[in-house]
Amino acid sequence: MVKFLVEGQRTLCGRVSINGAKNSALKLMVAALLGQGSFRLENVPSITDVETMAGVLRALGVRLHFASGCLQLEVSSVAGQTPEALVKSMRASVQVMGPLLARLGRVEVARPGGCNIGSRPLDIHLAGFEQMGATIEVKDDRFVARAPRLHGADITFRYPSVGATENIMMAATMAKGETIIRNAAREPEIVDIQGFLNGMGAKIQGAGTSVITIQGVGELGATDFSVVPDRIEAGTYLLAFLTTGGSGTVENVVPEHMAPLLGLLASMGAGVEVGEGEVSVVSPRRLKPFEASTGPYPEFPTDLQPQMVALATQAQGQSKLKEAVFDRRFGYTHELGKLGARITPNTSAVTIEGITSLYGTDLVAGDLRGGAAIVLAALAAEGQSTIFGVEHIDRGYEAMETQLTSLGAKIVRIAE
Ligand code: EPU
Secondary structure, eight states, X not given: OEEEEEEOOOOOEEEEEOOBOHHHHHHHHHHGGGOOEEEEEESOOOOHHHHHHHHHHHHTTOEEEEETTEEEEEESOOXXXXXXXXXXXXXXXXXXXXXXXXXXXXXXXXXXXXXXTBOOOOHHHHHHHHHTTOEEEEETTEEEEEOSSOBOOEEEOSSOOHHHHHHHHHHHTTSBSEEEEESOOOOHHHHHHHHHHHHTTOEEEOBTXXXXXXXXXXXXXXXXXXXXXXXXXXXXXXXXXXXXXXXXXXXXXXXXXXXXXXXXXXXXXXXXXXXXXXXXXXOOSSBOOOEEEBOSTTXXXXXXXXXXXXXXXXXXXXXXXXXXXXXXXXXXXHHHHHTTOEEEEOSSEEEEEEOOOOBOOEXXXXXXXXXXXXXXXXXXXXXXXXEEOHHHHHTTSTTHHHHHHHTTOEEEEEEO
């Protein structure tokens, strides 16, 4: 069991360098299953989700070596089973379906259940595979997909799902003919996977827009690639500065990818300055409240919703934040309530009354981003907090306590 001890009410200041995006790195690792040869991935975060995905790839015959943010992969033949325990512990492993179906003509994965942030069905992924000629069977809580040779298809998503866009893009790289994905997700991570796959020899265009076109090719090779900076990690640290009344800079970021967050922070009265590859924020004397909604990129990211709620506890007045991506992403608000936050969640939105004085206590992180919000609120609270469930935070933040300590926080990790 790992926990954080946080001594709150210290103003955070300074500069922090941002890692590559978890939600890109994981998919690029999986996309390598389509290729052949030696890959070199730079700017890979050292987080447990990357370790878990490495375990999935190893079980499929890939050789991996990771050091100082550089992940080398050797892919020759791909065979074997996706390990059920690993797949169940990380939803991103459903992304092996596209590449394995394309490469092996058959894939079997454990059906992922709901998780702490929502029910998260896979209907859009599966309908896409079916349109490309696959048959899908549900057997003893496992999905078995088969397609001797996938063919191109004109697919319109009912919702711009990030995971389905990536899965269909990967499956289509080696399908016979042309695939068009309409109403595709437009996240920067989708642009990353297009660049990576094209580096391997795929023919994809349109990523970053809602129509993506893929021409199937016979085979794919290997490539070197640098993972896009993590806009969510960057946003989390900007919100940490402001939640503690501080100021600071995130480096190694793509500021355009953070536009909806930066606009919202400016509307709250924060000083926001955009430089080349970096963004700085300065706390105002008083933060104004806000009303916002999450949504698919380029709207406000759901992965910053909890951290934004932590900030709202320190704004003067009533803020409202609607969650329009996931159906159960307010579990953490109960924990913030234990610190003294006045938050009322209903099914799809939260109302936050600020300013509230927060007081340290025992807290439990139940999911990754909710855990980050709990850390932010504990940093703003008077006295000491103990945060349990740090394993969730470690899934997506590299050494969060080290980064925060370098900014002036008092936070220590205790592993029992
Ligand atoms: N959805 C369906 N059917 C599908 C697929 C999705 O109904 O077949 C629904 C989901 O249930 C959800 C919504 O569509 O309500 C959005 O899901 P999406 O497929 O876009 O998300 P994802 O691919 O499962 C990725 C990130 C999430 C991030 C979302 C949205 C990874 C590994 N995960 O999930 O990241 O919140 O996109 O941007 O890339 C996180 O990092 O904390 C995290 C949860």
